Amino acid sequence: MLDTTTQAPDAVPETVMELRGLEREFARKPVLAERLMKLVGKAPDTPSLKAVRSVDFAIREGEVLGLVGESGCGKSTLGRMITGIIPPTGGAVTYQGADISAMKGQALKDFTLGVQMIFQDPYASLNPRQRVGEILAEPLRVHGLATDKADIRRRVDAALTEVGLDTSYRDRYPHQFSGGQRQRIGIARALIVEPSFLVCDEPIAALDVSIQAQVINLFLALRAKRNLTYLFISHDLSVVRHIADRVAIMYLGKIVEMAPAQEIFANPAHPYTRTLLEQIPSVKNRKRHFEAVKGEIPSPHKPPSGCAFHPRCPMATARCRAEAPVTREIAPGRTVSCHLHDAN
Amino acid sequence: MTDPRTRKPVLEVEGLQTVFHDLEGAWPAINALDLTIYEGEVLGLVGESGSGKSVAGFSILGLIDTPGEITAGRVLFQGKDLREMDEESLRKLRGADLSMIFQDPLTTLNPVLTIGEQMGEAITEHGQADAEALRRRCIDTLTKVGITSPEERLSQYPHELSGGMRQRVVIAIALLNSPKVIIADEPTTALDVTIQSQIIAEMQRLQHDSGAALIWISHDLGVVAELADRIAVMYAGDIVEIGTTDEVLDRPRHPYTRGLLDSVPGDVPPGEPLRQIEGSAPPLNARPFGCPFHPRCAQATDLCRSSDPAPQGDGAGRIWRCHHPITAQEAA
Ligand SMILES: Nc1ncnc2c1ncn2[C@@H]1O[C@H](COP(=O)(O)OP(=O)(O)OP(=O)(O)O)[C@@H](O)[C@H]1O
Ligand SMILES: Nc1ncnc2c1ncn2[C@@H]1O[C@H](COP(=O)(O)OP(=O)(O)O)[C@@H](O)[C@H]1O
Ligand code: SF4
Ligand code: SF4
Numbered sequence: 001m002l003d004t005t006t007q008a009p010d011a012v013p014e015t016v017m018e019l020r021g022l023e024r025e026f027a028r029k030p031v032l033a034e035r036l037m038k039l040v041g042k043a044p045d046t047p048s049l050k051a052v053r054s055v056d057f058a059i060r061e062g063e064v065l066g067l068v069g070e071s072g073c074g075k076s077t078l079g080r081m082i083t084g085i086i087p088p089t090g091g092a093v094t095y096q097g098a099d100i101s102a103m104k105g106q107a108l109k110d111f112t113l114g115v116q117m118i119f120q121d122p123y124a125s126l127n128p129r130q131r132v133g134e135i136l137a138e139p140l141r142v143h144g145l146a147t148d149k150a151d152i153r154r155r156v157d158a159a160l161t162e163v164g165l166d167t168s169y170r171d172r173y174p175h176q177f178s179g180g181q182r183q184r185i186g187i188a189r190a191l192i193v194e195p196s197f198l199v200c201d202e203p204i205a206a207l208d209v210s211i212q213a214q215v216i217n218l219f220l221a222l223r224a225k226r227n228l229t230y231l232f233i234s235h236d237l238s239v240v241r242h243i244a245d246r247v248a249i250m251y252l253g254k255i256v257e258m259a260p261a262q263e264i265f266a267n268p269a270h271p272y273t274r275t276l277l278e279q280i281p282s283v284k285n286r287k288r289h290f291e292a293v294k295g296e297i298p299s300p301h302k303p304p305s306g307c308a309f310h311p312r313c314p315m316a317t318a319r320c321r322a323e324a325p326v327t328r329e330i331a332p333g334r335t336v337s338c339h340l341h342d343a344n
Numbered sequence: 345m346t347d348p349r350t351r352k353p354v355l356e357v358e359g360l361q362t363v364f365h366d367l368e369g370a371w372p373a374i375n376a377l378d379l380t381i382y383e384g385e386v387l388g389l390v391g392e393s394g395s396g397k398s399v400a401g402f403s404i405l406g407l408i409d410t411p412g413e414i415t416a417g418r419v420l421f422q423g424k425d426l427r428e429m430d431e432e433s434l435r436k437l438r439g440a441d442l443s444m445i446f447q448d449p450l451t452t453l454n455p456v457l458t459i460g461e462q463m464g465e466a467i468t469e470h471g472q473a474d475a476e477a478l479r480r481r482c483i484d485t486l487t488k489v490g491i492t493s494p495e496e497r498l499s500q501y502p503h504e505l506s507g508g509m510r511q512r513v514v515i516a517i518a519l520l521n522s523p524k525v526i527i528a529d530e531p532t533t534a535l536d537v538t539i540q541s542q543i544i545a546e547m548q549r550l551q552h553d554s555g556a557a558l559i560w561i562s563h564d565l566g567v568v569a570e571l572a573d574r575i576a577v578m579y580a581g582d583i584v585e586i587g588t589t590d591e592v593l594d595r596p597r598h599p600y601t602r603g604l605l606d607s608v609p610g611d612v613p614p615g616e617p618l619r620q621i622e623g624s625a626p627p628l629n630a631r632p633f634g635c636p637f638h639p640r641c642a643q644a645t646d647l648c649r650s651s652d653p654a655p656q657g658d659g660a661g662r663i664w665r666c667h668h669p670i671t672a673q674e675a676a
C-alpha cells in the first residue's frame with residue numbers, strides 16, 4: 001500500500017471529465033397497435049426507456065478508464081453524451097470544470113476539439129467517396145486550424161505517419177484498405193485536431209486478433225507520447241485488463257462496480273463482475289466445464305425491481321428483489337452497488 | 345478424452361479446391377484442403393478473416409455458388425463422395441446427416457415464418473411425422489438448447505427473439521435430425537461473452553450426448569480452446585498446422601500459430617506492448633509467392649520466398665507447413 005502522504009501534491013492527477021447524475025432517456029418507438037390507437041385519437045403514452053441511469057464518476061487526466069458491459073447496457077450512449085454528440089436528459093457532464101451543455105465560444109471549441117471519438121466500425125465512419133487525404137484534412141478546414149495547402153498536407157502526412165500508415169496512402173479511398181488500416185485512418189482523423197481525450201467505442205471489436213494487437217499497441221504508444229486520456233469502451237475484458245488503469249462495469253444503464261484495474265481483476269466485488277471474469281475465453285482453459293451465467297440482460301423497457309441484476313444473480317435474496325442497492329465506497333477508490341457490501 | 349485420431353473417420357476431405365472467378369482470373373480461396381474428421385470429435389478451425397474458413401465449410405457441403413467454383417478434390421462421407429452425388433441426394437443429406445450453423449442467424453431463419461413453422465419444415469423435409477409428435481420434437485429440441493418457454497416460442501417470429509435466442513433456434517434446427525457432422529461457422533462471434541459461454545456450455549453438452557462430430561469455425565483461439573479436441577489453423581486458404589488442442593496451443597510448430605498465441609493479452613504485463621504480427625493477411629488475388637506467410641514472418645529465409653512449403657507430418661496426424669518449423673525446445 002502506498003503512503004499517499006509522502007507523495008508530492010502534483011502526483012494527484014486532475015479530473016478532466018466529471019459525470020454527475022448522468023441520465024439518458026429515449027422515447028420508445030410505438031408498436032403498431034399503439035400507432036393505430038393514435039390514429040383514432042386515443043394516444044396511449046408510449047413508455048420511454050432509460051439507457052443510462054444516474055451515472056456518477058470522474059475521469060482523471062492521463063488515465064485509461066475501461067467501460068465494460070453487455071450489449072445494450074448503455075456504453076455507447078454514455079460515450080456519445082460525454083463527447084457531446086447527444087445531450088443528456090438528466091444530470092450533467094463537466095469538462096475541465098465547466099458544464100458542456102452551457103459551453104460557448106472558445107470553451108466550446110476547446111471541448112469539441114479536445115474530446116474526440118473513435119468508433120467500432122471503421123468503415124461506416126469514413127466517407128467512401130473521399131480520399132484519405134481529404135478525410136483527414138476536413139477537420140482542419142472545418143475548425144479553421146489550417147488553411148494553407150502545404151500546411152494541411154504536412155499535418156495530414158504527420159498524422160498518417162503517427163498511426164503507422166505510409167504517406168502515399170493519402171490518395172486512396174477507404175475501400176482500398178483493410179479493416180485494421182481503416183481503423184488507423186479513424187484514429188488519425190481523431191488525432192489531427194490534437195485532442196487530449198479520446199472516447200474509444202469498441203475500437204478493435206471488428207478487427208482480427210493479430211490486427212487487434214497492432215491497434216492496441218498503437219493506442220498504448222499514442223498515450224505515452226501524447227499524454228492522452230482514454231475512455232475505452234469494450235466488451236473484451238482481457239483487452240481492458242491490458243490497457244486500462246481503472247475499470248467501470250455497467251449493467252442496464254448503471255455503473256455497478258468501479259475500481260483500479262488490478263484490484264477488480266484480482267478481487268471482483270460485484271457478483272456481475274465476477275460472472276464476467278469467469279466468462280473470458282482463454283487459450284489456458286481447455287475443454288472447460290463451466291457454469292455460464294443464466295439468462296440474458298433484461299430489456300431496459302422493463303427493468304427488474306430492486307437490484308436490476310437479481311434475476312441472474314446467484315446470490316440474490318428477497319431484499320434484492322425489493323430494494324435497489326446504493327453505491328458504496330468499499331475501499332479507497334473502489335465503489336460497488338450490491339447489498340452484499342452493505343455490512344461493511 | 346482419448347485422442348480422436350484413434351477413432352473412425354466420419355468425413356474425409358481430400359485435395360478440395362475452391363476458386364472465385366473475376367475479370368482477371370480464378371483465385372483459389374482454399375487451395376488443396378486435406379482434412380479428416382473423426383467420430384464424435386470437436387475440430388476447431390481457426391484463422392483470420394478471409395483465410396478461407398467459411399469457404400471450407402461451404403465447400404465441404406457443396407454450397408458454393410457463382411462466381412465461386414469447386415475445382416478439385418473429394419469429400420467422403422460414409423464411403424461416398426459428396427461431389428459425385430446428384431443435387432437431390434445431397435440436399436437430403438444436408439440438414440439430416442450433415443448440418444451447418446451460420447454466423448448470422450438471420451441468414452438461416454425466414455423472417456415471415458414462425459419458429460414452429462421453420463422447425464416443422466426442417467423435420468418433414470427429412471421424413472414424415474404426425475403433427476403432435478412433430479410439435480413435441482420441436483419443443484424438446486428447443487429445451488435442449490436452453491430456450492425458456494419453448495411452447496410460446498413456436499408461434500413467435502425471428503424478430504421477436506434476442507440475438508442469442510435466435511442463434512439457439514438455429515442450433516436447435518441444426519440438431520433436429522440428429523446429424524453425424526455439424527459445421528458451425530462462428531456461431532457465437534456476434535454475441536456477448538455471457539451468451540457465448542452459455543452457448544458453448546450447451547454445445548459441449550449436446551455434442552457429448554449426441555456423439556455428433558463438430559467442426560467449430562472461429563477466429564478466436566480462446567473460444568476454440570474451450571471446445572476443441574483438435575485444432576486446425578488456416579492461413580491464405582491452406583491449413584498451415586493441425587494437431588490436438590494441447591499440441592497446437594502448447595507446442596505450436598508454425599510461426600503464424602505462434603504469432604496468434606502471442607498477440608492476445610495475458611502473457612505480457614498490462615500496459616506493455618503486445619507481441620504483434622506485422623502486416624495483414626493477403627487478399628485472394630495477391631497471394632505472395634513461396635510461403636504465403638513470408639512477408640509477415642520473422643523467420644523467413646530465401647527458401648521461404650521462393651518455394652511454398654509442402655505439408656509435413658509426424659506420421660501420427662500432426663501436420664505443419666513450414667520450411668523452418670518451431671522445434672519443441674524453442675516452443676517451450
Ligand atoms: N436513438 C435511440 N433511440 C432509442 N433507443 C436507443 C437509442 N440509442 C440507444 N438506445 C437504447 O439504449 C440502450 C443502450 O444502448 P447503447 O447503444 O448505449 O448500448 P451499448 O452498451 O453501447 O451496446 P453495444 O455493446 O451493443 O454497443 C439500448 O437498449 C438501446 O436499444
Ligand atoms: N462470394 C464470393 N465472391 C468472391 N470472393 C469470395 C466470396 N466468398 C468468399 N470470397 C473470398 O474467399 C476468401 C475466403 O473467404 P472466407 O472463407 O469467407 O473467409 P473466413 O471465413 O476465413 O473469414 C476471402 O478472400 C473472400 O473475400
Ligand atoms: S444486490 Fe443482490 S441481486 Fe444485486 S448483485 Fe448484489 S446480491 Fe446480487
Ligand atoms: S515457411 Fe518460412 S516464411 Fe513460411 S512460416 Fe515457415 S519460416 Fe515463416
Ligand SMILES: [Mg+2]
Nearest residue numbers: 075076077201
Ligand atoms: Mg455500443
Ligand SMILES: [Mg+2]
Nearest residue numbers: 397398399529
Ligand atoms: Mg467466415
